[in-house]
Amino acid sequence: MAVGQVGSLSELENTVKSLQSSGEWSMEKGAKLAAVNGEILKIVTADTLKSSEDFMTAARLVQYDRGGLSECRLRYELTLTAMALGNDEAARAIASSWDQFLMSTGRRQHFGTQKALEGLQADKYKVQAPVTCVQTVLLNPEEARKLVKNLEGNDELRRLVEEDQKVRQGDWSKLTQEQLIAISREDDARRARLRSMLADIKIMTAQDYQDAALIMQHGCWWDDFALAHELALCATLLDPAIGRQLAALSYDRMLEYGGYLQRVGTQYHGRTLAEVDSVGFNDTMRKALGRKPLGEVEKVLGSGP
Incomplete structure (x- = not known):
């Protein structure tokens, strides 16, 4: 699959494997790997991920070396969805993915799954258990x-x-x-x-x-x-x-109190549904977390969807 086109998850997986096995790092290789997350977002938007294995594979493909919020959040939410659907690999990976997400918000990791290179930024990797x-x-x-x-x-x-x-x-x-x-x-x-x-x-x-x-x-x-x-x-x-x-409810509320937009669509300001950031988060993911599609959620309590 050519990066920049919407393709299947298996095609993207093959692309990543090929890039990772292609020898030494280069600017071109780094750019292609950096573009992978954009391809995952396209796949999520197209709503082609259905099984727990699909979501876990997508989570595994997310490139998060920079530790930025968008990529760590994407990886966490895909892992969370896979876990909610009963995926054993996701169950084992959720603590690590959660630590990465917490650190991407500037907070301490909770489980010590993220390790510093010897002598580098040790304080950043301290644990708040x-x-x-x-x-x-x-x-x-x-x-x-x-x-x-x-x-x-x-x-x-x-x-x-x-x-x-x-x-x-x-x-x-x-x-x-x-x-x-x-x-x-x-x-x-x-x-x-x-x-x-x-x-x-x-x-x-x-x-x-x-x-x-x-x-x-x-x-x-x-x-x-x-x-x-x-x-x-x-x-x-x-x-x-x-x-x-x-x-789902606690995740949305935590995000809101941290200054971010909610993702699932569970929180209201007064009687009005608070703004939802749905980039990289779809209704299949909401369903996996036991919630309605966003279009069926009441925009004003008591008014119907």
Whole structure:
């Protein structure tokens, strides 16, 4: 396939393999490899990726040596989609791809999968490790699935999420300022208690990860939503039917609070759907994460798509 034309994934894979095996690096070779990501974007836009293997192959082909946001985000989202569709390679790769994405936003990696060349930029590669129960699943999902067999749910966590949801059943537009402040303080207290609990837990059930993610989803800054996303990833790896929608919700909310546009299309400003950046993100990917096609999402709550 000639770079610049829309072709099949297999053709692009053959092109990349040929370039990578063609001997020493050259300006021409570097330019052709750099153009690969544009070809992947065309393939995503054409919506020809369907299986988990398709998405994982595309993720593997992404050229991310420069560590820029666009390429690392593309690789992460393709890996996330493949993982949500049950791809084992994606399950093993998600922590590394997540680390790359975090670093591309100027933040610390969480799992230590990215290594510095000896003596070069060591500080850049320092790790801000997440709680143990997240590491247990994301660093070894296959072993984690064995550990959760016959594991019982956490009663206190269930109580916390029930409290979290109870206050969200009514019409918030009718609440007084004092009531809203009280709810915010209760949310703060629940998140603080949850963080304390998670510090002592090695692994939980898929439902517990989902419940913990939902509580953190009602946080107030990037780190809250990043943890919510990681917890949702754990739930998805253990049971895709449970975790994948919250993985989408937490990802969008984290992006928004980081100053980026949402990708899936789950977040509203008031009653209006917030702007969505769909470049390199299509409805097949939304479906894999348990969400509707963007054209079917309500632009104003209560008005229909």
